[in-house]
Amino acid sequence: MASAKSKTVFFCSNCGNEYSKWMGRCPACGEWNTMVEKEVVTGKRPVAASVPGAGRKPMPLKDVSTTAEDRVSLGSAEVDRLLGGGIVKGSLVLMGGEPGIGKSTLSLQLPLGRPELKTLYVTGEESVKQVKMRADRLGGDASNCLIYSETDMDAIIREADSVSPDLLIVDSVQTMYCPGVESTAGSVSQIKEVAAALLRFAKGSGIPVILIGHITKEGTIAGPKILEHIVDVVLQFEGENRGAYRVLRSIKNRFGSTSELAVFEMTGTGLREVENPSEMLIPMHEEGLSGTAVCAMLDGNRPFLFEVQALVSSAVYGTAQRSATGFDVRRLNMLLAVLERRAGFKLGQKDVFLNMAGGLRITDPACDLAVIGAVLSSNFDYCIPSDVCFAGEVGLSGEIRPVSQASRRAVEAARLGFKKIFVSSYTHFDTKPQGIELVKVADIPALVRALFK
Secondary structure (H helix, E strand, O other), rough: OOOOOEEEEEEOOOOOEOOOOOOOEOOOOOEEEOOEEEEEEEOOOOOOOOOOOOOOOOOHHOOOOOHHHHOOOOOHHHHEEEEEEEEOOEEEEEEOOOOOHHHHHHHHHHHHHHHOEEEEEEEEEOOHHHHHHHHHHHOOOOOOOEEEEOOEEHHHHHHHHHHHHOOOEEEEEHHOOOOOOOOOOOOHHHHHHHHHHHHHHHHOOOOOOOOEEEEEEOOOOOOOOOHHHOOOEEEEOOOOOOOEEEEEEEEEEEOOOOOEEEEEEEEOOOEOOOOHHHHHHOOOOOOOOEEEEEEEEOOOOOEEEEEEEEHHHHHOOOOOOEEEEEEOOHHHHHHHHHHHHHHHHOOOOEEEEEEEEHHOOOHHHHHHHHHHHHHHHHOOOOOOOOOEEEOOOOOOOOOOEEEOOHHHHHHHHHHHHOEEEHHHOOOOOOOOOOOOEEEOOOOOHHHHHHHOO
């Protein structure tokens, strides 16, 4: 047997591939400047833990039984729906987000709100007293929640085997380490080994594990991309830390849909579930203000309405500014170019500021029409009626393109009391929504004539 040796290798922090030398660009994923130098141990390796299911024989897929007992409710309707009906036994769930956005708060709220679940909460970032102070602020029943402050994965696995909880929560993966890996906690090697150890534990014991992870400044979960490949479910928090609202989005889910999201409001006593997201996004100001338009958006399978705010003013310093909060500034520039080229509105010498109300980051192309409406409203200083909303994509030739599931958007708008919705002339409705007028426009000039008549 060869003795253990160490060597220096280079990991791509984006895809996790390993190389013997540094390269400016990863050949696997094509990303630049993602190589991270790490020292790994080669030669004689410790005996790996047995893989769950080792020694079993293959069996027909039709003979595998899946019962309702395979899922466990976490006591939060929004989180259960996001996971597909509860957390699956033996699954490994990774929850990521920026520091201070609410990951630890939500992970502690879950066991406090479901005392019938025996939970082992492992913290590597806080002391037991700090967790207790946060639990007292959040409220709930802490009688069946065990707190364990530890970073050694071997000790954590032994304690989990001894306690045999219904749910294991580890906060966070960047603070944990495996003694058999000769590198510091938070390194690529340690993160991979910690995730692999928790995966073996979850699959072997049938105990679901929630793993907390931080994200980098680029918005990706810290560590190699292979971490997301190992786990069963990836949930990511979005939203501004200074804002009140948070969005928990499913990026990967082996047991359900990734077209769901959950909305929470950060309060003094923790995260409050927002069952109707439109309540936080509809206008919260007096009527008669220009530069605002309401968009009927669809995020995943959930329709809701939110306010788009725009401010157009003369450029003070000669060069016009373009700023967008919660919206792609490049798409804003494209829409402004379409307005100037196809509709004749001269906005090249004017500052344009755009804001998505609620602190959300919007990627739905149906927001284009509302952005155009808000910009024109501010430019003309004309108030769009508060009972009007928009749902349409704008093309480079100035045409209004239809968006998916327009009927659901219109029904949600009608439910919230809107009287008109502007959509593309090419939008097809199987059944006409009740209680709302459909205003169909083919291009930007048609929108202007219908909106500012």
